[in-house]
Amino acid sequence: MYGSGILKGLGVTFRHLITTFIDDIQWLGRKRDVDVFQQKQSLANRGLVTVEYPDEKLAVPERFRFTPFLITYNQDDPDYPGKDWCTSCGICAKVCPPQCIWIVRGTDPKTGRPKPEPEQFYIDIDICMNCGYCAEYCPFDAIKMDHNYELASYERTSAHIHDKARLSREIRYWQSIAPTIAAEEEAARGGYDHTDVQKARKKAGLEPSRPGPYAAKPAEPEPAPAAVAVAEPPAAAAPQIEASKTESAPAPKAEATPPASAADGETPPHPGWVKRGKRWIDPNAKVEPVRRKGKGE
Amino acid sequence: MTDQVLPQVTDLPSTIAALKERFPNAVKDDTRNGYEGVIVDAASLPDFARVIRDEYGFNYLSSLTAVDYLGHGDHLEVVYHAFRVPSGGKPLVFKAQTDRQDAVIPSLVSIYPGADFQEREAYDLYGIHFAGHPNLKRILLWEGFEGHPMRKDYHEAYYEQETKPFDTRWPGGHVFRGEEYNPFGHNVRYPAGFTLDDYKPQSEADFQQSMALGVDIMGDPAFRTDRLVVNLGPHHPSTHGVFRMMVALTGETIESLEPVMGYLHRNHEKIGERNTWYGNMPFTDRLDYICSMCNNLAYAITVEQMMGGQVSVPYRAEVIRVLMAELTRITNHLWSIGFLLNDLGAFFTPALYAIQTREYILDFFEATAGSRMMCNYMRIGGVFKDLPQRIRSEAALINDRVRDMDTLEYLEQLINDRLPRSIDELDELLSESEIIKSRCIGVGLLPAEMAIAYSASGPLLRASGVPYDIRRANPYSIYPELEFDICTRPNGDIYDRYYLRLDEMRQSVRILKQILPRLKDTQGQPIFGGKTSYSIKVPAGEAYGFAENPKGELGFYLVSMGGGNPWRYHVRAPSFINLTPLGEMCKGHKVADVVAVLGSIDIVLGETDR
Numbered sequence: 001m002y003g004s005g006i007l008k009g010l011g012v013t014f015r016h017l018i019t020t021f022i023d024d025i026q027w028l029g030r031k032r033d034v035d036v037f038q039q040k041q042s043l044a045n046r047g048l049v050t051v052e053y054p055d056e057k058l059a060v061p062e063r064f065r066f067t068p069f070l071i072t073y074n075q076d077d078p079d080y081p082g083k084d085w086c087t088s089c090g091i092c093a094k095v096c097p098p099q100c101i102w103i104v105r106g107t108d109p110k111t112g113r114p115k116p117e118p119e120q121f122y123i124d125i126d127i128c129m130n131c132g133y134c135a136e137y138c139p140f141d142a143i144k145m146d147h148n149y150e151l152a153s154y155e156r157t158s159a160h161i162h163d164k165a166r167l168s169r170e171i172r173y174w175q176s177i178a179p180t181i182a183a184e185e186e187a188a189r190g191g192y193d194h195t196d197v198q199k200a201r202k203k204a205g206l207e208p209s210r211p212g213p214y215a216a217k218p219a220e221p222e223p224a225p226a227a228v229a230v231a232e233p234p235a236a237a238a239p240q241i242e243a244s245k246t247e248s249a250p251a252p253k254a255e256a257t258p259p260a261s262a263a264d265g266e267t268p269p270h271p272g273w274v275k276r277g278k279r280w281i282d283p284n285a286k287v288e289p290v291r292r293k294g295k296g297e
Numbered sequence: 298m299t300d301q302v303l304p305q306v307t308d309l310p311s312t313i314a315a316l317k318e319r320f321p322n323a324v325k326d327d328t329r330n331g332y333e334g335v336i337v338d339a340a341s342l343p344d345f346a347r348v349i350r351d352e353y354g355f356n357y358l359s360s361l362t363a364v365d366y367l368g369h370g371d372h373l374e375v376v377y378h379a380f381r382v383p384s385g386g387k388p389l390v391f392k393a394q395t396d397r398q399d400a401v402i403p404s405l406v407s408i409y410p411g412a413d414f415q416e417r418e419a420y421d422l423y424g425i426h427f428a429g430h431p432n433l434k435r436i437l438l439w440e441g442f443e444g445h446p447m448r449k450d451y452h453e454a455y456y457e458q459e460t461k462p463f464d465t466r467w468p469g470g471h472v473f474r475g476e477e478y479n480p481f482g483h484n485v486r487y488p489a490g491f492t493l494d495d496y497k498p499q500s501e502a503d504f505q506q507s508m509a510l511g512v513d514i515m516g517d518p519a520f521r522t523d524r525l526v527v528n529l530g531p532h533h534p535s536t537h538g539v540f541r542m543m544v545a546l547t548g549e550t551i552e553s554l555e556p557v558m559g560y561l562h563r564n565h566e567k568i569g570e571r572n573t574w575y576g577n578m579p580f581t582d583r584l585d586y587i588c589s590m591c592n593n594l595a596y597a598i599t600v601e602q603m604m605g606g607q608v609s610v611p612y613r614a615e616v617i618r619v620l621m622a623e624l625t626r627i628t629n630h631l632w633s634i635g636f637l638l639n640d641l642g643a644f645f646t647p648a649l650y651a652i653q654t655r656e657y658i659l660d661f662f663e664a665t666a667g668s669r670m671m672c673n674y675m676r677i678g679g680v681f682k683d684l685p686q687r688i689r690s691e692a693a694l695i696n697d698r699v700r701d702m703d704t705l706e707y708l709e710q711l712i713n714d715r716l717p718r719s720i721d722e723l724d725e726l727l728s729e730s731e732i733i734k735s736r737c738i739g740v741g742l743l744p745a746e747m748a749i750a751y752s753a754s755g756p757l758l759r760a761s762g763v764p765y766d767i768r769r770a771n772p773y774s775i776y777p778e779l780e781f782d783i784c785t786r787p788n789g790d791i792y793d794r795y796y797l798r799l800d801e802m803r804q805s806v807r808i809l810k811q812i813l814p815r816l817k818d819t820q821g822q823p824i825f826g827g828k829t830s831y832s833i834k835v836p837a838g839e840a841y842g843f844a845e846n847p848k849g850e851l852g853f854y855l856v857s858m859g860g861g862n863p864w865r866y867h868v869r870a871p872s873f874i875n876l877t878p879l880g881e882m883c884k885g886h887k888v889a890d891v892v893a894v895l896g897s898i899d900i901v902l903g904e905t906d907r
Contacts, residue, residue, distance in 0.1 A: 061663055178691065
């Protein structure tokens with residue numbers, strides 16, 4: 001019959017329409033639950049998969065690479081507070097395909113000889129092509145790819161050149177956004193500390209590496225019953241947003257609070273988080289009101 | 298093709314020996330270290346080409362490009378790669394050399410029509426005049442461009458240094474923005490005597506001339522005619538990017554069509570020559586940005602070919618490469634079918650159904666390679682990293698929602714259930730629709746002989762009934778041990794190209810099902826067998842590496858002088874060469890069909906314009 005092909009096709013679109021509503025009814029009122037979100041994003045889902053950015057965002061996987069940042073020791077580190085991990089060896093600047101990294105090697109003011117830390121470090125984010133070579137080839141785990149993709153700014157000519165202050169983040173930030181990779185790297189280094197620090201400690205007759213504040217935590221990538229156990233979304237790391245607003249802040253201060261140990265002996269998913277009921281939340285997070293559609297503007 | 302001599306199918310060395318006998322003075326071996334093929338005297342090039350096409354069966358001129366050997370003999374060289382289609386086998390490589398000052402080479406367009414755009418490109422970028430070319434003018438750049446940018450002595454406006462890494466970056470790296478040294482408006486040079494006020498686009502003038510219109514329709518309101526020239530694009534959603542077609546119409550029927558491109562040109566190849574060997578990998582992502590994994594693979598196998606025994610790709614890396622390549626093929630075909638339907642007027646319902654499925658594959662890419670589209674995943678000698686244990690995320694931004702899935706389970710479910718289901722659903726939605734059939738069947742015909750002559754590749758060639766697939770004709774990676782069929786369709790119209798893509802996706806799923814057990818068996822094995830250093834040197838020589846990309850044959854022609862940077866980096870872009878027959882395919886159809894024909898060729902302007 002002429003037209004049967006069209007009807008058959010319309011049947012497919014009708015099926016899509018129906019399954020979408022079935023989905024909505026099935027999860028009525030529970031749309032924001034973590035496990036419902038996981039279910040909706042899974043392969044089994046037949047209904048709507050839309051993520052309502054920016055009311056909700058799909059967290060990026062650990063290997064996700066956006067712009068590079070530099071790793072430093074934590075500000076509250078007893079021995080090396082805020083020390084750079086970068087030794088200014090220049091491999092990242094050489095391997096960078098679009099050549100967006102500029103490094104000024106540090107010199108010792110007394111001897112005038114080069115010393116292993118960068119005096120200046122610039123990355124032109126406009127040129128950066130997010131390839132991840134700098135992080136891949138860095139022999140010191142000192143440069144990593146950030147997960148924050150919300151970098152829009154009004155000022156093109158200056159705000160997109162990130163200087164060392166803007167680039168530096170504490171190592172606990174890296175451990176919080178990519179715990180599995182951070183743990184793998186720690187194992188490869190032979191301990192929490194920077195390889196040079198480990199060498200120096202060995203020379204001094206100490207244990208090569210200190211255990212590190214979170215050595216215990218990210219060791220296993222927790223093959224647990226999935227998402228429910230992992231971080232709870234809405235109030236996640238606000239400090240990051242703040243840090244990117246104040247451009248030349250010396251280092252993210254907001255994260256510097258020492259990790260508060262949780263009530264019933266569990267380790268928090270992120271340093272400093274506390275447990276409210278079943279959920280982990282960040283007490284310092286700035287809670288942004290969720291804006292609904294159809295209101296204003 | 299007047300003389301119908303049956304091609305003698307002989308192996309390559311004996312063919313070359315016979316050819317040298319046939320042209321005793323004109324053909325000699327290319328004896329340079331690391332080079333292959335023959336050097337043909339420019340004067341006898343057309344005769345040579347006719348003989349290899351008609352008598353030896355090299356009927357498919359795949360790649361034509363030029364190299365500037367400034368300081369290494371000071372000549373320009375045009376390099377040709379001809380194949381036997383559909384029987385396959387290694388290419389016959391032949392070269393013709395010419396002086397740098399007045400570079401002239403006879404055109405091969407009359408023998409291989411597929412040389413048309415490629416010769417124009419070589420003229421544009423190298424300034425080689427192809428004597429006898431019917432339409433020799435710039436193709437990627439415009440007439441107001443001075444010089445031929447791929448010549449080694451040409452320096453771009455932002456020129457810093459011949460090769461990367463640049464010395465200004467370290468150890469005393471003073472940050473600067475190139476724009477400040479070359480402010481917009483002052484970074485352009487025009488040819489002598491060129492002024493913007495008198496500028497009339499040459500391509501348009503020529504086109505009007507060729508139409509024999511001779512009358513300015515726009516300028517003369519009293520003039521009544523049904524014949525007119527219409528510009529489709531460059532800014533039009535149906536052109537899939539910034540692509541323009543100048544169409545001459547009689548009423549609604551197309552008399553002739555000329556593609557105009559280059560709006561997205563960035564001289565990828567010049568950038569490639571400045572880059573290090575590793576540095577080019579992320580740039581290949583930006584060619585055909587739908588299929589970055591396949592681009593990576595083609596580049597990696599080319600450099601591996603040049604490195605010879607210095608690198609060996611471990612088996613697991615090959616398995617992962619094929620996994621990625623076939624998933625990419627599915628994403629590309631989903632995308633192209635979805636947008637073909639958009640072009641036909643089915644606004645976004647089929648496209649979004651296709652994109653939804655594609656999204657699951659991209660999620661996997663993101664978790665494995667770190668990026669959804671700019672994957673930069675393959676390395677020379679393996680891949681970047683093994684598959685992650687779990688596809689999981691951590692909340693980092695406000696309102697982040699996290700996921701955590703087992704990678705292998707995810708892949709199993711994707712390949713065994715979700716992808717076949719989605720492909721069947723597209724089939725059910727579209728294949729029998731009377732609207733699609735009446736719009737697509739018999740439109741945009743490309744007969745088999747024409748497809749071969751015009752160097753069409755990929756689905757465009759196979760939908761014309763030519764069973765030529767590089768995965769079988771010149772196998773690479775672990776394709777020889779995998780079972781799959783080369784899909785073909787007999788008619789070579791839009792519907793066949795659409796349906797062929799559905800078939801190819803099913804074959805890809807079939808391959809992926811064979812990849813899954815191999816993934817499990819090889820768990821924990823090494824994934825990288827190359828050099829771990831951050832910069833590599835490649836032995837001097839040339840290589841042409843090619844792979845069956847979702848859009849067609851993606852080839853890289855690389856020349857090394859033994860250093861850390863390629864001397865020549867050429868991309869044989871399927872999206873570009875597949876456009877050569879566009880004008881022929883559209884002739885006689887209605888103007889609305891142009892959009893559908895273009896959609897069925899499936900181009901990405903990032904690759905067309907490079």
